[in-house]
Amino acid sequence: MNYDQEQQLTQILKFTYTFSGMETIYMNTVHNMLFAYGPMHVPEPLQHLFEAVRSNILLQLDQTKHQIQVHTTTQQLLYITVSIHLNDHEEGTMIVGPFLQTDPSMIQVQDILFQHQWPLSLLPLVQQYYLSLPLISMEKLNHIIEFILYMFQHSTLFSNTHITIDNKNYKQFNHSLSPPIENIEKKHMVEERYRNENKLISAVQQGNLTLVEQLLINGKHPKYPLPDRFPNDPLRSRKNLSFVRNTLLRKATENGGVHPIYIDSISEKFAIQIEKTTTIKQLELLQNEMCIEYCKLVKQLSLITYSTYIRKALEFIRWNLAEELTLDNVAQEIGINKYELSRSFKKETGLTFPDYIHHIRLKEALILMNNENLNITDISHLVGYNDVNYFIKVFKKHHGVTPHQYRQ
Structure with a gap:
């Protein structure tokens, strides 16, 4: 790609970002990002879950032809890709997105976490991330594709006019200072x-x-x-x-x-x-x-009413709900004697350590019960009960009905 073509490419990237309002990047054939426009707003704790999405998309492309594709990933994120070839030589790919076409519901986000085996503790972060993504209607999506196609066809970046447009769905299981207040203001x-x-x-x-x-x-x-x-x-x-x-x-x-x-x-x-x-x-x-x-x-x-050690314990429990949680391993994690932790836990939360673990797990289970795509075994494992029969027993003890009866 010569200098003039590179200038054309950067202009197209800028115009696409301005027109679509979505992240617009260009990656070369070895998946290095050479140009990027727009905010890269994946929260830091989630970056390891989404960092490979674009590279995975590139691996699915047919690198032998010009094409514009709309991709729906296993994380239900949508992207537009434009494969760029010059003289039958692959140069790289423009990627626009991610975006969504419908408002993400809590159940959809829960399904994504479950299908990818992500920790339940990430649910609030993943939901907020999805809510921050642009919502693009089918009509606007078509306009964006037409806009991109028009720009490329009127550039020297496409060596022929035969361009395919299709969809790909991945179903298997990622200023200046403010002026002073006016004198007339009282x-x-x-x-x-x-x-x-x-x-x-x-x-x-x-x-x-x-x-x-x-x-x-x-x-x-x-x-x-x-x-x-x-x-x-x-x-x-x-x-x-x-x-x-x-x-x-x-x-x-x-x-x-x-x-x-x-x-x-x-x-x-x-x-x-x-x-x-x-x-x-x-x-x-x-x-x-x-x-x-x-x-x-x-x-x-809020954990403001708790002492430092109990606050650390509660935070550790929240972030590791699906893992084995014992008085020993939590005490070791926060650096306190397990007997002191047991006494302080009862004093500050009003519950014994085991009772609190059951309480918080069952509370999360009730939320997941609303997701009909998850069966009782799935929910049991997500909230930290590896034995589904034990989960059913504990659930019935606290709520008076079994999980199956609760759903009915």
């Missing part, structure tokens, strides 16, 4: 806005969902509307403020006792969604959603 107007913001942030940090919802209702018609710091671009101004709020909510959630690993994916998801909004109304709705979701995270996952 001091008490600023104070009230900050006071209301602090109330909201404090309520999120406490996991007080009722108060958060009430404050959001009260804030629908503020007495002192927020001025646009960029009068010529009010949407940009509101986006910048939304980024600030996302940061404040993230810190409030961390201060509320939630492990950063749960916060990171949500924070990144909202940052992407903020930038994607096209109206101020969308931003207002998104800001409300941010407050509620961060607050729910504190309500469900």
Whole structure:
């Protein structure tokens, strides 16, 4: 590929990214990424699960012809590929994506985890990642492909005009500183806005969902509307403020006792969604959603009331639910005597160590019961019971019915 052709390629990559709003990259024949446009937003804890997806796609291509393909991976992610040949010589492949065509449900994400044997502890992160991906309708997908095809046909990167377009489904089982406040603005107007913001942030940090919802209702018609710091671009101004709020909510959630690993994916998801909004109304709705979701995270996952050792123990249990969990191995992991752990566990959680393990496993099992694609044995193994008969026995003891009866 000569210099002019390389320039044409980078222009096509840029235009495709701008038109589609999706990650657009170019990989050579040995699967090295030479050019990339757009955010690479796979959360760090998930990167090892998805890093080989593009390389696996390249291995499935027919390298003897020009083609545009739409790929659906085993992780239910979609990609567009364009194979580039010059003088019957394979040069490389342009890859656009990932994207989705339907909103991912909790059950679909659970199925993906189960089919790929990923740890159940990754469920919140995987779900947040999928929710952050672009949703592309079939109509828009066709427009994107037509756009790509038009650009390549009007370049020198295709040596002939015969190009195939097909689908491939993998079914087997991966600014400037803000200006100062205007002089005409009253001091008490600023104070009230900050006071209301602090109330909201404090309520999120406490996991007080009722108060958060009430404050959001009260804030629908503020007495002192927020001025646009960029009068010529009010949407940009509101986006910048939304980024600030996302940061404040993230810190409030961390201060509320939630492990950063749960916060990171949500924070990144909202940052992407903020930038994607096209109206101020969308931003207002998104800001409300941010407050509620961060607050729910504190309500469900906060460990702030526990001592350091018990907090470490609970975090270890959550992340290793499918593994063998004993007083000995948890105590060894967090560096405490097992007898001290047993005493502190009972004192702080109100449950003995074995009872808490059953409690948290059965709680996760109830969520998985809603997924009809998982049988009782699958669920038993996912939550850490290798003996399904023992799982049924424990389930019935706590809920009064067997798992099969519960589903009916």
